[in-house]
Amino acid sequence: MIKTDAADPLALDPAELRSVLGHFCTGVTVITAHDGDQPHGFACQSFVSLSLDPPYVSFCPARTSTSWPRLRDAGDLCINVLAHDQGELCRGFSVSGADKFAGVDWAPGANGAPAVNGVIARVEATVEHEHDAGDHTIVIARVTRLEALRDERPLLFYKGKFGSFAD
Template sequence: MNTDNVVVDAGIPAPADLRRVLGHFATGVAVITAHDGTRPLGFTCQSVVSVSLDPPYVSFCPAKSSTSWPLLREAGALCVNILAREQSALCRQFAVRGADKFAGVAWDRAGNGAPALAGVLAQLEVTVEFEHDAGDHTVVLARIGDLRAVEGAEPLLFYKGGFGGFAA
């Protein structure tokens, strides 16, 4: 087994080492959306995780540098759109700061009013219940109100800085 050992200075790994090593953990990719009454809002997020079945909670972690997250938080009702394998371009579109992220994107309103993106693998309608400061990110705990999934579709995965799919 070939390994790249990381030398930790004084117990604190360098950010580049963290990114490289934690990149070995494949994650799904989602676009978190909201509507502020005037316009749709959204950002790409790879840190969505199931937290609890009872009550039904998920968590995600927006960067503190995000200009989108404060606007989504203010809107209140959110939709976690879990991307399908062929949606890497959509992922990149929602990851760009200051762009019209919804340009050319098909969407409808979810039951809670947040944008539900077309063609995604699954959607969770959520409301924020708690936030916790966590270094350069915020940990958000959100309660699931409604959810749906498309059976037979494959997920978009992020691994070692690139996008791909799942192979059994």
């Protein structure tokens, strides 16, 4: 049950909020861009397919993300959809300030954004809209190119842990 603050019954306990919402299972992506000098990227579970016409996808970077402003300035993104065996790679892309691309096998995609090797699908997109949403930003990006790659199980994120489908 969600606990509320007695002084303010509408105030939710952030830990409880995080814990209960963690019951919603998602896939995991690494969203990348290249600023001409160096690659940038971050692990992102809030990615979602949004619209077919026009072709939009969406995701929500935190306001604290240091990568997001660089991705936004680059404009052209690659959303790398991770496979079940890319949990460690994902963890590397979740550490702020780390050299996230060290040891990662990647190459520039058609739009220049880093395409990570071993993923199950890639979506290239261009940032079109941003909306403030509390401590996050809702980004809407137009799909310019996409491809399915490995016929493999996806990486899943559920209750703070990685997993995958059983065979």
